[in-house]
Amino acid sequence: MKIYFDLHTHTTASGHAFSTFKENLEEAASKGLSALGMSDHAPAMPGSAQAIYFTNFKCFRPEVMGVRIYTGVEANIMDFKGNLDLDEAVLQKMDYVIASLHMPCIKPGTPKENTDALIGAMENPYVKIIGHPDDDRYPLEYERLIPAALKHRVALEVNNSSFNPRSGRQNAGKNVMKWLSIAKEYRLPVILGSDAHIYYDVGDMTEAVKMLKAAGYPPELVLNAREDGVQYVLNR
Ligand SMILES: [Zn+2]
Numbered sequence: 352m353k354i355y356f357d358l359h360t361h362t363t364a365s366g367h368a369f370s371t372f373k374e375n376l377e378e379a380a381s382k383g384l385s386a387l388g389m390s391d392h393a394p395a396m397p398g399s400a401q402a403i404y405f406t407n408f409k410c411f412r413p414e415v416m417g418v419r420i421y422t423g424v425e426a427n428i429m430d431f432k433g434n435l436d437l438d439e440a441v442l443q444k445m446d447y448v449i450a451s452l453h454m455p456c457i458k459p460g461t462p463k464e465n466t467d468a469l470i471g472a473m474e475n476p477y478v479k480i481i482g483h484p485d486d487d488r489y490p491l492e493y494e495r496l497i498p499a500a501l502k503h504r505v506a507l508e509v510n511n512s513s514f515n516p517r518s519g520r521q522n523a524g525k526n527v528m529k530w531l532s533i534a535k536e537y538r539l540p541v542i543l544g545s546d547a548h549i550y551y552d553v554g555d556m557t558e559a560v561k562m563l564k565a566a567g568y569p570p571e572l573v574l575n576a577r578e579d580g581v582q583y584v585l586n587r
């Protein structure tokens with residue numbers, strides 16, 4: 352499967368990632384990606400960048416080394432209403448927002464509460480992607496989540512890093528297979544994200560693609576494999 356873009360990548364600005372933007376960009380170019388999105392963790396993640404970092408994307412050129420650059424953030428969902436840790440004034444300065452549940456920022460709730468948190472985040476117009484909805488630490492009601500993603504036209508992510516055996520996320524393989532089987536019925540377009548925290552993982556969707564194949568997911572519903580996939584996500 353030809354992968355055109357990766358919108359889930361971290362730089363050293365995230366506080367627990369190990370490569371610079373330039374290193375990530377070089378990797379994206381060498382892998383033949385047409386677009387790279389930068390999505391450092393938002394301020395509530397310990398050690399991550401402050402809000403001011405996310406207001407300075409004006410320094411980015413639209414395209415460098417033949418790769419289209421998109422600026423974003425992986426925002427933290429802070430409560431079960433889906434509120435995020437960055438204000439609208441900051442969110443509007445970037446191309447896209449990934450919203451995710453992270454242990455340092457929100458304690459897991461019931462499946463209903465966790466699902467409410469993700470659906471609440473989808474109602475925020477700046478949120479284009481829900482990151483890694485695949486973790487048994489945050490059990491979800493997929494029967495409710497999938498139709499909500501379709502309704503709000505938000506992309507649910509199959510996160511390649513979740514399948515790393517050393518990932519803190521639990522039972523991602525089982526959960527992804529479960530939600531893909533429901534999403535397939537709804538013909539929900541899905542997005543793949545590397546969630547790279549070091550340059551060589553940028554654009555690597557190997558494990559995520561294996562999951563899609565195992566689920567028999569229709570290739571035309573995989574946004575990263577479509578030349579118009581980025582626009583589908585950003586023009587939500
Ligand atoms: Zn991280």
Ligand SMILES: [Zn+2]
Nearest residue numbers: 425451482483
């Ligand atoms: Zn995350």
